[in-house]
Amino acid sequence: MQPRFVGRLSLADAVTVTNAMVGFVAVVVAPGDPELAARLVLLAAVADGLDGVVARWAGSSAAGEYLDSLADVASFAVAPAVVVVAVVGEAWEVSVADPTARTVLAVGLPALFVAMAVTRLGMYTAFDTAAKHTEGAPSTLAATILASAVLAGVAQPQVLLAGTAVFVYLMVSTVRYPDLLARDALLMGVVHSLAVLFPEFAGMAFPYALLTLGLAYLTLSPRFYWREGDPAANGNA
Structure with missing residues (x-):
């Protein structure tokens, strides 16, 4: 008996599912090698962009939008949050077995990042997929900035946590971001x-x-990137 998805999912969906798998591997390796995990988060972002290209070339399925958001939870919500915990935890030598105020901050703020990213992805799937813009900073963008900061070596604990806190707000804000x-x-x-x-x-x-x-x-994009004819152009973003 064939799996239920045979004949129902597209090639683009397979790329999307691969994105989720890469995100899971990033979570697994993050405690031992945060830099490798950051590279995997960026690799997942490549897959996230590729599935759209494949969908335009080979077609998509009715499940594609839902699979995309589910995969993004793994790769651009949970994975970057775990990378933040790994980097900050190593620098501050925090331990959940001996909780301190620093432990609560190092774990609690990334947990809130996950909660807001999941909220944003649900709102995106419900309201924004047909538009040329989205409200709130994309979770892919948040994950990309955090991961590239780790790879560039500029992610001191305070900086990384501050960036995480900014994205906690921006991902569920009403700021409009145009599609690239x-x-x-x-x-x-x-x-x-x-x-x-x-x-x-x-x-x-x-x-x-x-x-x-x-x-x-x-x-800059909420103010300057709008194309002529976009509904949020001319200073209405």
Whole structure:
């Protein structure tokens, strides 16, 4: 007897499920190697972009939107939160067996990040998939910035937790973020891939470039990236 999904899911869905698998592996390796886990989070982001390309080329299924959000929970909610816990926990030598105020902060803030990312993904699936923009910072963007900061070596515990706290708010805010143009999405995908493959090249140039692009989109796109004809253009973002 064949599995139920045979004939119902598309090739794009297979890429989406792979994204979830990569996110799980990132969670597994994060306590021992946060940098590798960060690279896997970025690899999952590449898969997240690729499934859209495959869907346009080979078609999608009715389950695609739901699978995408479910996969993103693993790769861009749980995985980056665990990376934050691993980096901060190692630097602060926190232990859940001997809880302190630092332990509560190091674990509680990433847990809140997961809660807000899941909330955002549910709201996105319900309300934003047909639009050319989304409300709240994309969880993929949040995960990309946190992971690239770890790879670039600028993720001191205070900085990483501060960034996590900012995303806790921004992911469920009403700030509108426009979808990337195809050429810009391709550029981000290339830089993602280079950061995954060659994180230490030229003084960690690719993680720094990815972090810069991510922060630029986070801070500037709600105001300046709208295309002519977009509903949120002309200062209404």
